Amino acid sequence: MADPVLTDNPNEERYELRIDGELIGTADYSVNGDIVSITRVYTRPTHRGQGLAAVLTEYAVDSIAEDGRTVAPVCSYAAVWFDHHPERAALRAG
Numbered sequence: 516m517a518d519p520v521l522t523d524n525p526n527e528e529r530y531e532l533r534i535d536g537e538l539i540g541t542a543d544y545s546v547n548g549d550i551v552s553i554t555r556v557y558t559r560p561t562h563r564g565q566g567l568a569a570v571l572t573e574y575a576v577d578s579i580a581e582d583g584r585t586v587a588p589v590c591s592y593a594a595v596w597f598d599h600h601p602e603r604a605a606l607r608a609g
Contacts (some may be wrong), residue, residue, distance in 0.1 A: 521574040530575040542575045550608045551579045553593040572596045
């Protein structure tokens with residue numbers, strides 16, 4: 516399997532993960548000032564169990580932090596991701 520390519524698609528309000536050009540996963544978001552809510556993390560069923568949702572979520576959180584914003588993990592997957600990464604707690608919105 517090729518390495519995943521991660522991008523932000525602001526027109527669709529989502530981060531995208533592609534492998535060999537194929538869209539495999541998305542992290543939908545909405546922006547409200549300095550807070551970006553991750554509303555859904557999705558990985559195609561054929562690619563689940565490979566850690567790709569975690570890679571995508573980490574990319575999204577890092578991108579949001581680089582913009583000086585914090586993350587509101589509305590999606591349950593994103594919330595659990597933060598629970599497993601206490602070192603990123605400062606990036607979680609109040």
